[in-house]
Amino acid sequence: MSSLSKFKKVAGFSAFAFAAMTAANSVNAATWRYAHEEYEGDVQDVFAYDFKEHIEDNSDHTVQVYRFGELGESDDIMGQTQAGILQFVNQSPGFTGSLxxxxxxxxxxYLMPTDMDTVIEFFRESEAINKMFPELYAENGLKLLQMYPEGEMVVTANEPITEPADFKNKKIRVMTNPLLAETYNAFGATATPLPWGEVYGALQTxxxxxxxNPIFWIESGGLYEVSPHLTFTSHGWFTTAMMANLDFYEGxxxxxxxxxxxxxxxxxxxIIVHIDGLADEALEKIKAASDEVTVTRLDDEQIEAFKARAPQVEEKFIEMTGESGEELLNQFKEDLKEVQKD
Incomplete structure (x- = not known):
């Protein structure tokens, strides 16, 4: 066989092998769909794109990210994930609570602390977060991959809030979450569940x-334009969770x-690096954009007036969830005690 013939034979074999390998890789590679509840550049969006970056840098898979509204509201994307249409979803317990x-x-x-270092340590170390919650999510066809905080919750209203009496006769929008409604009813307001897409117009009218909401969401959603009085009540952090369809994951x-x-x-x-200082940046943007905005930070005495109403919400949680909820709450408190002690 001539050298040219040998070359053609080897070249042909190599081309065939390369084509076969490429075909095999394309069979193994997949495009995974991931939906979340926020806008471009918001915390869940940043998290999703960091996740996408790691997947695509370390495999042949690709991740398609869908933002708020592109596939519907929070309930819609959860339903699509459970049905296997989406592989991944990022949804806060505010909506997952109905499930x-x-x-x-x-x-x-007032169950969670509000200083960031303690909050981050809690999410890293908590047995309730890292062992008990995955089992609860799995019972509903979901693989819990990560829970993480987004920011301290801030109340906006049509006038400053300094005491529970200021909530009288006020309808305060809450997520479609029975316990959150219980919280604002306990604070003296009339809790009003609404999907996110209706909030701006409802405030405006x-x-x-x-x-x-967390302050970055108040800024990015323009809520301060129609609800300009911001109150830091120190009552909790906004938490969210990233999940996969369990059948997909186990396959x-x-x-x-x-x-x-x-x-x-x-x-x-x-994301924990990203959220460090994010609230301060968002608040400065809000102040720069509007002269009508006021900022109220409750002092210890004012906080105590709201905190005194928390036990009735805790009792309602146990009533709603029974023995499993009480066990989770006890572990939650133990975990918090540990990180606060450290």
Missing amino acids: IPEAQIFFIP NMIQGQE LSDEDQKLIQDAADYAFEK
């Missing part, structure tokens, strides 16, 4: 007189499962 009642624990006021190879968990851990480490 997993125990997830409402984050809405017991005085159908509701206030709402709560993956060990290698891909590890890839996904590593990507979720990578995104967690990136």
Whole structure:
């Protein structure tokens, strides 16, 4: 055989092998769909793109991210995830609470601390977060990959709030979450569940007189434009969770499962850096954009007046969730005691 013939034969074999390898890779590669509840550049969006970055840098898979409204509201994207249309979803316990009642624990006021270092340590070390919650989510067809904080909750209203009496005759928008409604009713308001897409218009037309959210969301959603009086009540942090469809996850190879968990851990480490100082930046943007905004930070005495109403919300949580909720709450408190002691 001539050298030229040998070359053609080798070249042909190499081309065939390359084509076969490429075909095999394309079969193994997948496009995974991931939806969250926020806008471009918001915390959940940053987390999603950090997750996407790790997946795509370390595999042939790709991740398609869908933001708020592109596939519907929060309930819609959860339904699509449970049906297997989406592989991943990021949803706060504020909405997941109707599916997993125990997830409402984050809405017991004054249960969580508000200093960031303690909050982050809690999410890292908590047995309730890292062992008990995954089991509860799995019972509902979801693989809990990561829970993480987004920011301290801030109340906006049509006038400053300094005491429970200021909530009288005010309709305060809450997520479709029974325990959060209980919290604002305990504070003296009339809790009014509304989907996010209706909040701005309802504030603008005085159908509701206030709402709560982390400060970055108040800024990015323009809520201060129609609800300009901001009150820092120190009653809790906004928490969210990233999940996968459980059947999808369990059908993956060990290698891909590890890839996904590593990507979720990578995104967690990136997001806790991202949220450090984010609230202050957002508040400065709000102040620069509007002369009507007022900022009230409750002092210890004022906080105590609200905190005194928290036990009735805790009792309601146990009533809603039974023995499993009480066990989770006890572990939650133990975990918090440990991180606060350290």
